[in-house]
Amino acid sequence: MEVPFYRDTWAEINLDAIEANVVNMRQLLPVDTMVMAVVKANGYGHGAEEVAETALEAGAKWLGVALLDEAVRLRVSGIEAPILVLGWTRPEDVHIAAKYNISITVFQQEWVREASKCYKSQHPVFFHLKFDTGMGRLGVRDYSEAKGLIGEMKSDPRFIIEGAFTHFATADEDNQTYFNEQYSRFKEGLSWLKELGINPNLIHCGNSAASLKHPENMFNLVRFGIAMYGLSPSEEMKPGLPFKLEEAFSFHSRLVHVKSVPPNEGISYGAIYRTEKDEWIGTVPVGYADGWTRSLAKDSTVIVRNNRCPIAGKICMDQFMCRLPYEVPVGEKVTLIGGGPDVKITVDEVAARLGTINYEIPCMISERVPRIYFRSGERLKVRNPLLETNEEI
Template sequence: MRETERARARAVIDLAALKANVRALRGKAPGAAFMAVVKADGYGHGAIPCARAAVEAGATWVGTATPQEALALKAHAGLPDDVRVMCWLWTPGGPWREAVEAGIDVSVSAEWALEEVVGAAEAVQKEAAEAVQKEAAEAVQTAAPVQTVARVQLKADTGLGRGGSQPADWAGLVRRALEAERAGHVRITGLWSHLACADEPGHPSTRQQLDRFREMVTYAEAQGVRPEVRHIANSPATLTLPEAHYDLVRPGVAMYGLSPSPDLGAPADLGLRPVMTLTAPVALVKHVPGGHGVSYGHHYVTPGETTLALVPLGYGDGVPRHASGAGPVLIGGKWRTTAGRIAMDQFVVDLGGDDVEAGAEAVLFGPGDRGEPTAEDWAQAAGTIGYEIVTRISARVPRVYVGG
């Protein structure tokens, strides 16, 4: 973008705040390694810049949902060699071979997945052996060696009911994984699970899940599994449940400065600072009479003579349409709300007769220190959670990185 060009909208990402959040979260679990979760393009903040910043602040693992996300990090993030990358959302026919060669830790919840990753490792090992024989015969070295043993983490379903092996199937998965490890195809690097209700303090399922995880880990280790890491702690568990920290914690949304739940407190109460600030310049200000319909369906009609401001952001940019008539915006130093339907590319704000210039800054959300709304305010207006508000901001809103 040229210096004379002003963006239609922008999301400012404060990497200094992200690093401070990582350090604060590490302080909550000083005996555990730290996995920076950057799935969904870093919860909308940008996976690669956020992964780099988190590693600078002490993260030694990076976590993604999909293998494509993990492979992109390996190819483009330039992370130190000793930083591990893990991904956990696999489907049949996924890029197992590429993950094996890249040294990515892959999650396995069922025997079909183990069979696919073992098959990928066998293929890599066979090709590597043939390459070594050819190089020996020709007395040359044609390529750098690749990883040939799959790094596998076994996932236990301790009660969330999504991914993971049910306790009834755990013995068979552990047995087959150990057979593959003895055959030299895999290395069992982790045992892990995920909590369902850690964001609800005192929820009985959390204790039940922790007990079940301990039992399933104990069984696997009794059979001979020697994992590098055992982990179950997400953001709320990192903040509030020391007994869940084990060898590794996996903060996601908290790393970006959002509270996992209002029940746990606001970000400042948790020592966190929101990382994203979403703004746009006002595109148009005009005077209208009373009784003037605003936006599609005329769900808002001006109660009297007033001024309207047009903000060039809409649901095509990730602004939730469900917040129509309720989404908060800071314009001209005052907190205001959207008037009428939020459209694909724009929405309107009733300034109540105030005047601002076209080009004035409209702040949808940020840390809140200037009196602006926060992502949580938008979440309440839309009937959702802060996670969704930041993650849904689309790629057509440019990210501007500061503090990096």
């Protein structure tokens, strides 16, 4: 039975867009280069399980997450494809990775020593060794670190290095100088592994930006993240994208109250918005608890009946108001992200209003907002974590 939701506020996820982006990426890459669909942060706010299933059907071979918890959730949901945890995992939790056949990232000799002490099973554990080539976040930085880590790994035959990778800091910028420096450092790191007798089956350095720009130089696996969701890694890259990205996320609500307000009346907390004349004001059941942050009140609009309608006053925890062009009925659809060919609010536009990047926008829409999934134009399913239960509602 479909999970219900009892507030007319929801996000729509177009799985056809996810599929198209994965298919186009695969066609851009050499035939022997695989795609890892990055579904961390609940699939960048789109829904990890649904995106993972769609990406795998479209030809992705691996899944990437940030946390061991995220990987376990995918396994429990029934997904059997290879999964890599890209972030740090506690050494005492290595048995969980083994239990669920999850590959984890390694970059510290001390971590390997501690994990070896904690791990009691004889089942093998698979690792991807990360190099810090200039991101400054996680990874081995020099030969001595690599040698110490490899030596520690070799002392425990249960620990197997199946992959090696790095992450680029500036691949989405026009100036590729730093990218080229990192790429050279990564190749040097791979030479260290060869010298130390390690030949990983999987080599990956390409995030969305690097993979779209340099598909032929990304070794045998790429990590397809932001572009899989139809969003450009940066504004700079938009003019040179090798294929059109199909945006998958939209955000909607409905008017729950419409009223005529006379001149010089205050709207919302602080009464900082004052009506200039007789105005039609609509109330929308979305607020900062849903991720529609208070900062969006300034100079922001929503779409009602193909009209851009300014947000009126401060955004509340659960609601905000907007100025309507004329009287419209309660129940009229309000689009916060999305729209048609004539009037549209993109994720990039919302990011620009907030002075941030498009990655953040779908991630910040909270799980209080149900996700409705569409495939081939048909409503496929609803995810509403507030009411997901084994009992019929």
